[in-house]
Amino acid sequence: MKNDLYTFKVLRYDAREQERKPYFASYRIRPLPGMTVLTALMRIRDELDGTLAFRSSCRAATCGSCAMVMNGKLDLACRTQVASLGSRTITVEPLPNLEILKDLVVDLTPFWTMYERVKPYLVRRSPDPEKEILQSEDERKRIDQYVNCILCACCYGACEVLRREPDYMGPAALAKLQRFVLDSRDERAEAFLESVNDSRGVWGCDTLLRCIDACPKDVRPTDGIEALRRRLVKDKLKRIFRMNGRED
Amino acid sequence: MVYHDVIIVGGGLAGLRAAVGLCDTYDVALLSKVHPIRSHSIAAQGGINAALGNNPEGKDDTWEKHTFDTIKGSDYLADQDAVELMCKEAINVVYEMEHWGCPFSRFPEGTIAQRPFGGAGFPRTCFSADLTGHVLLNTLYERAVAKGVHIYPEQVVTALAVEGGACHGVVAIDQVRGDIVPILAKATLFATGGYGRIYYHSTNALINNGSGIGTAYAAGVPMKDMEFVQFHPTTLLGTNILISEACRGEGGCLFNNKGERFMERYVPKAMELAPRDIVSRSIQTEIESGRAFENELGRYVHLDLRHLGEKQILERLPGIRRICIDFAGIDPVHEPIPVMPCQHYSMGGIDTNLRGETVVEGFYAAGECACVSVHGANRLGGNSLLDTIVFGKVCSGSIDRFLRESRPTPSEKAVERRKEETERKIRRLSAEGSERPAQVLEDLRKTMDAYVGIFRTRGELEEGLRRVLEIRERYSRVRVSSPAIHMNYELINALELESMIDVAHATTLGALLREESRGAHFRRDFTQRNDRDWLRHTLAARDSATGELSISYRKPTITRYQPMERTY
Numbered sequence: 001m002k003n004d005l006y007t008f009k010v011l012r013y014d015a016r017e018q019e020r021k022p023y024f025a026s027y028r029i030r031p032l033p034g035m036t037v038l039t040a041l042m043r044i045r046d047e048l049d050g051t052l053a054f055r056s057s058c059r060a061a062t063c064g065s066c067a068m069v070m071n072g073k074l075d076l077a078c079r080t081q082v083a084s085l086g087s088r089t090i091t092v093e094p095l096p097n098l099e100i101l102k103d104l105v106v107d108l109t110p111f112w113t114m115y116e117r118v119k120p121y122l123v124r125r126s127p128d129p130e131k132e133i134l135q136s137e138d139e140r141k142r143i144d145q146y147v148n149c150i151l152c153a154c155c156y157g158a159c160e161v162l163r164r165e166p167d168y169m170g171p172a173a174l175a176k177l178q179r180f181v182l183d184s185r186d187e188r189a190e191a192f193l194e195s196v197n198d199s200r201g202v203w204g205c206d207t208l209l210r211c212i213d214a215c216p217k218d219v220r221p222t223d224g225i226e227a228l229r230r231r232l233v234k235d236k237l238k239r240i241f242r243m244n245g246r247e248d
Numbered sequence: 249m250v251y252h253d254v255i256i257v258g259g260g261l262a263g264l265r266a267a268v269g270l271c272d273t274y275d276v277a278l279l280s281k282v283h284p285i286r287s288h289s290i291a292a293q294g295g296i297n298a299a300l301g302n303n304p305e306g307k308d309d310t311w312e313k314h315t316f317d318t319i320k321g322s323d324y325l326a327d328q329d330a331v332e333l334m335c336k337e338a339i340n341v342v343y344e345m346e347h348w349g350c351p352f353s354r355f356p357e358g359t360i361a362q363r364p365f366g367g368a369g370f371p372r373t374c375f376s377a378d379l380t381g382h383v384l385l386n387t388l389y390e391r392a393v394a395k396g397v398h399i400y401p402e403q404v405v406t407a408l409a410v411e412g413g414a415c416h417g418v419v420a421i422d423q424v425r426g427d428i429v430p431i432l433a434k435a436t437l438f439a440t441g442g443y444g445r446i447y448y449h450s451t452n453a454l455i456n457n458g459s460g461i462g463t464a465y466a467a468g469v470p471m472k473d474m475e476f477v478q479f480h481p482t483t484l485l486g487t488n489i490l491i492s493e494a495c496r497g498e499g500g501c502l503f504n505n506k507g508e509r510f511m512e513r514y515v516p517k518a519m520e521l522a523p524r525d526i527v528s529r530s531i532q533t534e535i536e537s538g539r540a541f542e543n544e545l546g547r548y549v550h551l552d553l554r555h556l557g558e559k560q561i562l563e564r565l566p567g568i569r570r571i572c573i574d575f576a577g578i579d580p581v582h583e584p585i586p587v588m589p590c591q592h593y594s595m596g597g598i599d600t601n602l603r604g605e606t607v608v609e610g611f612y613a614a615g616e617c618a619c620v621s622v623h624g625a626n627r628l629g630g631n632s633l634l635d636t637i638v639f640g641k642v643c644s645g646s647i648d649r650f651l652r653e654s655r656p657t658p659s660e661k662a663v664e665r666r667k668e669e670t671e672r673k674i675r676r677l678s679a680e681g682s683e684r685p686a687q688v689l690e691d692l693r694k695t696m697d698a699y700v701g702i703f704r705t706r707g708e709l710e711e712g713l714r715r716v717l718e719i720r721e722r723y724s725r726v727r728v729s730s731p732a733i734h735m736n737y738e739l740i741n742a743l744e745l746e747s748m749i750d751v752a753h754a755t756t757l758g759a760l761l762r763e764e765s766r767g768a769h770f771r772r773d774f775t776q777r778n779d780r781d782w783l784r785h786t787l788a789a790r791d792s793a794t795g796e797l798s799i800s801y802r803k804p805t806i807t808r809y810q811p812m813e814r815t816y
Contacts, residue, residue, distance in 0.1 A: 016426065016734055033544055034486050034575075046686030050729030050738035055282070058453040060489040061574055062382060062567075063286040079574045101424065102735040108283070121390035122349025131300075132346045134358030140351060147351050147376070147383060151285050185349070 006031055006082060007089045008040060010052065014102050022100070024091070025049070031082065037070050037092065038077040041104075054104035061216060064152030068104050069093040074154050074214040095157035097166075111153045114169045118177035118196070123188035139184040146179030146224060148217045155211035155221055161204050168204040169196065171211035171221030178224030181231070193232055202228045249660050251432045252277040252398075254647055255418055257405045257460060258439035259284025261381075261636035262615030262643075264388040266437050267397045269644025274651065277431070279403040279420055281455060281740075284389050288441055288453040289636060292381025293492035293567060294365060295373035296637075297630035298338035302355055302374075303362040309370035311335040316809060318631060321367040321523050322624025323767035323777060324811035325473070325785070327804050330602035330620045334631075337638045342374055345637065350387040352376050353564075363497045363564075365629040367523035367816070373630040378492050378567040384633060403429075404740050405460070406673075407666040408436065408467040408611065409659075415467075415611035416658040419666045421743075426734030428674075430667040434656040435610045435647045438464060439640065442594030442616035443474075446752045448693035449590035451483050451490040460617045462747020464598050465754070469606050470789035472599035472619040474751065475758035478627055478768050479702045480592030481527035486545040487575050488590045491568060493629040495553055495585075496520040498564050502531070503550040503584065504539040510549075518816040525626045525768040526816065528589040532702045541586065550584035589702060593632060595623045595768065596755070599787060604643035610656050612647060614639040621785065621804070625767020670743075674731060677742050681727030685742035688726055692719050692745075692752055700756050705772045709760035716756050720749045753797055754788035761799060762786065779811050 005028040013022035027044045038056055045052045055065040059078045066077040070092055071085050082090065098106035155171040162168050177196060180186045196202050202225050211221045252275050256263045259280030267278045280287065299309040314335040319326050346352060346360060353361040353376050364371040376383040392399065402423040409416040409430075417432040440460025444452030465471050481502075482491040496502075502520055504510045514530040515522040522530075531549055534540055540547040553561055553568075558581045561569055565580075572580050598613035600606050600620055606613060615636040622635055650656075699712025723746060728738050764778035765771050784801040791798045 014734070045738060046684070050684075051732075051736070053735040053737060055286075057282055057286050057455050058288065058291050059487070060291060060453075060571065062291050063282075063288075063453060065282065065286045105735055107424075112283075116393055119394075121394040122347075122387075124347070128343075128347045130343075132343055132352075132358075132360050135354055136358050137354045137356060140354045143351060147386075148379070150290075150382070180349075183349070183351070 004031065005029060006040070008044060008092060009089065010044070010092045010103065011094060012103050013100050015100060035082045036078055037080045037082055037090070038066055040082055041077060041092070053102040062150060064150035067095050067152040067154045067157065069096065069157070074158050076152060076154070076216050079216060095153055097157050097159065097162040108153060110166065111156050111170065111172065114173040115151070115176060117169065118173050119188065119192065120176045120180065122180060122183065122186055124185070125187045133185045135184050143179050143182050145219050146175050146182070149175060149179070149219045150217055152216065154214040154216060158210040158214035160208050160210055161206050165204060167200045169201055171225070174202060174228060175219060175221035175224040178227055181228065190235060193228065193235070196228060197232050202232065249430055249432050249663065253434050253651065255279060255431055255433040255436045256439060257418065257437065258287070258441060258615065258617070259399065259401070260287035260289035260439060260441060260615060261385055261388055261633065262640035263437070263439035264392050265637050265640030266439065266614060266644040266647070268388065268391050268395055269641055270647060271395050271397045273648065276397060278397055278399045279405060280399065280401050281404045283401040284392070284399060285385065287385060288456050289381050289385045289633070291453060291490065292633050293378040293490060294494035294497065295363065295375035295380045295630045296342060296384065296633040297365070297368070297372050297628070298342040298374055298634070299335065299370070299372050300339060300342065300360060300362060300374065302359040303371040306362060306370040306372055309372050311339060313369055314338065314372060317368050318622065318628055319809045320814055321626055321628040323626055323814055324779070324783065325624030325766060325804055326621050327602065328807040328809055329805050330622050332807065333602055333642070334622050334634060334638045337641070338634050341634070341637045341641060345384060345387055348387050348391050350376070351383050363494065364521060365497050366493055366521045366527070367628045368630070373497065375494065377563070378494050378565045381633060384637070405463060406670045406743055408463050409663040409666045410467040410608050410611065411659065411662040414609040414656065416662040419663065419670050421733055421740065423735050423740070426732065428667055428670055428733060430663040432658050432660055432663055434658055435612065435650055437612040437614060437643050437647065438598060438617055439613070439615045440617040442597070443748070443751045444591050444594060446693060446696050446748050446755065447591035448697040449488050451480055451488055451590065451592045457744055457748050458594070458751040459744040459747040461598055462750045464611070464613065465750055465790055466747070467608070468790060468792065469608055469611065470599045470787045471751070471754045472596055472787055473621060473758070473785050474596035474754040474788055475762055475769050475786060476595035476625050476767060477591060477755065478524055478593035478595060479528040479589045481524055481531050481589045482551050482587040483590045483592070484571065484576055485548045485586035485588055489571050489575055490592065491551060491571070491585055491587055492565070493524070495551060495565060495568060498560065499556050500551050500553045503552055504534045505541045506539055510534050510539070515816050522816045523626055523628060528702055529770060531589050535588070546588060548586040548588045551587045552584040553580045554582065554584065593627055595619065595621070595625065595627055603646040604639055605646060610650065612643045614643045624804070625769060673743060674739065677726060677728050677739065678731035681725040683722050683725045683727065685726050685728060685738060685745055688719060688722050689741065689745055689748070692716070692749060695719065696752055696755070700759055703770055703772050704759055706760065709756060712756045713760055716749065716753050720753065723749055757797060757799060758786045758788060783811060
C-alpha cells in the first residue's frame with residue numbers, strides 16, 4: 001500500500017558542518033487520523049531519523065515554537081493538518097529571513113533584538129495606585145489583537161522587506177510597539193516614536209500584507225504600522241502648526 | 249568556570265518572577281530549555297485567583313475565604329500556613345502584574361474582571377479572556393526585558409551539583425553552541441514545571457516531563473506527594489488540548505450520550521463547577537457506564553457552550569473557539585465540544601517549605617515543579633498561575649536573605665564532577681544499546697495511563713510498578729543516533745527519560761502505598777479519606793547508600809482549619 005504513504009521532504013542542514021550544503025531528506029510515513037505536520041515530524045524523529053532537529057512545545061498553537069514553511073505556506077506545524085495540504089508529498093522548510101542553526105531550527109536572535117528595540121513593556125511615570133490602574137472595557141478591547149501575538153515569527157519569515165533589508169524591524173516588533181502605544185496605561189514619551197520614524201522602522205513597510213496572511217493568531221501587524229505612521233504624521237503636523245503659531 | 253551569584257532554571261512565570269526580584273542586586277542567570285516565552289505558563293487559560301472583591305457577587309470575598317476554599321479543595325493535605333501566605337499575597341501580586349502592564353479583562357467600572365471557578369465560594373478568578381497565562385507570561389517577560397535579566401535560552405540542565413548538604417551549581421547542555429557547561433553559583437532555583445508528560449494523554453506541553461524534579465531527586469532532594477496528579481475533566485478529544493474550566497465558569501454544561509446533564513447525579517449543587525477531581529471522576533464514570541459518545545479517537549462527553557451565544561463565546565472564550573476550530577474542526581458556537589478527562593497538573597514535586605527552601609542549602613524550587621504544599625491532594629482552578637508568581641517572588645526574597653546572611657562557598661570541583669557524569673552518560677547513550685528512547689518513553693507513558701489513572705486499585709498499581717521497574721531496566725539499553733551536543737533533541741529526550749522514570753516510579757509507588765482516597769488520588773479499594781493514617785505528605789527520597797527510592801511521611805501543617813468532610 002505504498003500509495004497511502006506520505007512523503008515528507010525535509011530540509012536538512014547543520015550550521016556546524018558548513019561544507020555540507022542544505023539538502024532535502026525524504027521520509028515516508030503512514031497517515032493517521034488528525035495527523036499534524038508536527039506529529040509527523042515527531043514520528044520521523046522517533047522512528048526514522050533521530051538526528052532531525054525542530055522546535056516544539058505546546059502542540060496547541062499557543063507557545064509559538066514550531067513556525068515553519070510547509071508546501072510553501074508559513075504556519076505553525078502543530079496546527080497544520082497534513083490532510084489540509086492536499087498533497088501526498090509535503091515539503092518542510094525552516095522559517096525564511098533567518099539563519100538556519102540546524103534543519104528546521106533557525107536563529108531568532110535578530111527577531112528578539114528588534115523586539116527589544118521597541119521597549120516592549122509598559123512605561124509608567126505616575127506612581128502606582130494602591131489597586132489596579134483603571135482601564136475601561138473599550139480601552140482594553142483596543143489592544144486586543146496586538147495582545148494576542150504569540151511571537152512565533154511567522155510574520156518575520158513572511159516579510160518581503162526583510163528579505164532585502166535585514167535592518168528593518170519587522171512586523172512583530174512594530175505591532176508590539178503599537179500594543180503599548182495604544183494601551184491607555186502607557187506613559188512613554190511621545191518622542192519615543194522617533195526611534196521608529198525611518199525606513200528601518202514604520203516607513204520600511206511595503207504594505208504587501210504578507211504578515212497578515214502568515215499570522216496564525218489573526219493579528220494584523222500592518223494595522224499597527226499604519227496607525228504608528230498616522231500618529232507620527234499627526235505629531236509632525238502638530239509641531240509645524242505650533243511652530244507657525246509661535247511665529248505669528 | 250562560568251560563575252553567577254544565582255542560577256534560575258526555567259523561564260516560565262515562577263522563574264521569571266524570581267529573576268525580576270533578584271536581578272537588581274545580584275548577578276542572575278536565567279537558563280531555560282526553551283525561549284522563556286515558549287514556557288508552558290503561556291498555555292494557562294482560565295485565570296488567577298485573588299480576593300479582590302471586584303465582582304458584584306464577590307464583594308464579601310476575603311483572602312481568608314480564599315484560603316479556606318484552597319484548603320478544602322486540597323482535601324486538607326495542603327500546609328495551611330503556606331496557603332495563608334499565598335492567598336494573602338495573591339492580592340499584591342495581581343495588582344503588581346497589572347501595574348507591570350498585564351492586560352486583564354475589565355469590568356464596566358474599569359476594575360480587573362473576575363469570574364467564578366470550581367470549588368470557590370466567590371467569583372475571584374481574574375482573567376484576560378481565556379488567555380490568562382499568555383498575558384501574564386508576556387508581562388513578566390516584558391518586565392525581565394525592561395530590567396535586563398540575563399537570559400540563556402535552550403540550555404538544558406542535566407545535573408545539580410550537591411555536596412556536603414549544599415548546592416554548588418548546575419551542569420547544562422548549551423544546545424545552541426553544542427557545549428556541556430558547568431556553572432558555579434551560590435544559589436540555584438529550579439522552576440522547571442510539572443511532570444504531566446509521564447502520562448500518554450496529557451494537556452501539558454511536550455517540555456513538561458518532570459526532568460527538573462528527577463534531576464533534583466538524583467542529587468538527593470526528596471520528591472513530595474507525587475501520587476497526587478490532577479486529571480482535568482475537559483480536554484479536547486484527540487489532541488487532549490486543554491478546554492478551560494472557564495467554559496464552565498461562563499456557564500457551559502456537560503452532557504452524556506443520553507442527553508442528560510449528568511453532573512446532577514454526582515454533585516447536584518455545584519454541578520459543573522465542582523472541583524476538578526470530582527468532575528473528572530464523574531465523566532470517567534459516565535464513560536465506563538456506557539453513557540459516553542465514541543468514535544475512532546476515543547470515548548467522550550459533550551461540553552455545550554451554545555446557549556452562551558456567539559457574543560459571549562467570542563468575547564470571553566475566543567482562544568477555546570480557535571482551538572476547537574483548528575484542532576477538532578468544530579465551532580463551539582454551533583456544536584458541542586467533544587471532551588475527555590486526562591492528566592493536567594502535578595500537585596507533587598520537589599519538597600520545599602513555604603519559603604521555597606529545600607533540604608539542600610542554597611537550592612530552591614518554585615512553581616509546578618515544587619510541592620510546598622499549597623494544593624495538597626487537589627488543586628483548584630486559578631491557583632496554579634497564582635502559585636508560580638507568589639512563590640517565584642517568595643524565592644527571590646529567600647535567596648536574597650540567604651546571600652546576605654550566609655557566606656556560601658560553592659566548589660568548582662563539585663560542579664566539575666557532575667559535568668564528567670553528564671559526559672559519561674552521553675558516551676553511554678551513544679555507544680551501545682538496542683532500545684530506541686522514543687519507544688521506551690511511549691511504553692512508560694502508556695503504563696502510567698493504564699495503571700496510575702483517575703481510578704486506582706492495588707492490583708493495577710502493582711502491575712504499574714512492575715512495568716515501571718522493567719522500563720527502568722530497559723533504560724540501560726537505550727541508544728541515541730548521534731553523540732552530537734548541538735541541537736540534538738533525541739539526546740536531550742534520552743537524558744530526560746532517566747528522570748521521567750524516577751518520577752513515574754515515585755508516583756506509582758506513592759499511589760500504591762496510600763491506601764485511602766483523597767483529592768485526585770482515588771482508590772477503588774479504599775474509597776474513603778482516612779485522616780487517622782493518611783493525613784500526611786509522602787516523601788520519596790533516594791537512599792544515599794543503596795541509590796534506591798525510599799518512602800517516608802510527614803504531617804501537614806494545620807493552623808486554623810480542622811479537617812472536615814469535603815462536600816460541594
